Amino acid sequence: MSLEPAAEPERLYLAVGADINAHRPLFTGDIFSDVEIPGVGPSMAIVMGHPCSIRGKNGRLAERMPVAAVKTHAPVPPERWCNGYFSMMPLAGLPAEGDFHVAHLDLFGLALTSELSAAERLACLSQPGINQLQQRLVFHQTRLEVPPGKFQQAFDHTYEEAELMEDWTTALSVVDDCPESSFESWIREGSPDRQSRLKIREERASIRRELRKEINNRLDQHPCEQESVESQ
Numbered sequence: 001m002s003l004e005p006a007a008e009p010e011r012l013y014l015a016v017g018a019d020i021n022a023h024r025p026l027f028t029g030d031i032f033s034d035v036e037i038p039g040v041g042p043s044m045a046i047v048m049g050h051p052c053s054i055r056g057k058n059g060r061l062a063e064r065m066p067v068a069a070v071k072t073h074a075p076v077p078p079e080r081w082c083n084g085y086f087s088m089m090p091l092a093g094l095p096a097e098g099d100f101h102v103a104h105l106d107l108f109g110l111a112l113t114s115e116l117s118a119a120e121r122l123a124c125l126s127q128p129g130i131n132q133l134q135q136r137l138v139f140h141q142t143r144l145e146v147p148p149g150k151f152q153q154a155f156d157h158t159y160e161e162a163e164l165m166e167d168w169t170t171a172l173s174v175v176d177d178c179p180e181s182s183f184e185s186w187i188r189e190g191s192p193d194r195q196s197r198l199k200i201r202e203e204r205a206s207i208r209r210e211l212r213k214e215i216n217n218r219l220d221q222h223p224c225e226q227e228s229v230e231s232q
Contacts, residue, residue: 009093029125059184072098
């Protein structure tokens with residue numbers, strides 16, 4: 001097996017620049033400008049940590065976040081990434097100065113989350129993009145070749161939860177001071193809890209309906225704010 005070739009921007013990114021939802025919670029594969037990385041220095045940075053490791057109690061973000069430096073690089077043909085450049089992740093089409101960028105997986109550190117929050121979010125990797133990032137990171141550190149489909153299978157329910165959280169925080173940001181925390185409480189309710197049910201694909205449509213119902217219930221408790229949202 002060889003590693004994945006460099007992905008085209010249309011497949012690599014979920015959103016870039018102005019297309020990024022301002023209420024989207026921080027997630028693996030998010031790329032930020034101007035972050036101080038301990039041991040590396042100031043740099044663009046990509047979040048490498050798994051979603052479960054970057055959030056603590058009540059869904060709040062950890063004080064520090066594992067990130068890798070992102071820098072410009074001479075373009076490399078897509079197929080050459082299959083059998084080389086193992087310490088890098090190709091980031092074609094990143095909306096920043098320079099035509100081609102890479103994430104340096106050997107230039108990493110624990111950046112302050114407050115700095116990430118203050119920096120501009122340049123792009124969010126798509127699910128295939130995150131899978132490729134994880135594939136290259138694992139291979140770089142262990143030389144273990146893991147097909148990207150294995151990462152998709154392992155993280156599928158986590159991606160689903162991230163989408164639910166984004167819907168929740170987007171809809172409730174005007175009525176909730178900390179929607180990430182309230183979502184964390186809601187997703188863990190039930191027996192079995194909703195978070196566990198997300199691992200069962202057949203349960204996901206039902207959970208989405210429950211989410212929409214709960215969002216509407218919470219907005220109904222704040223009619224003035226709901227009218228403000230609907231008028232935008």
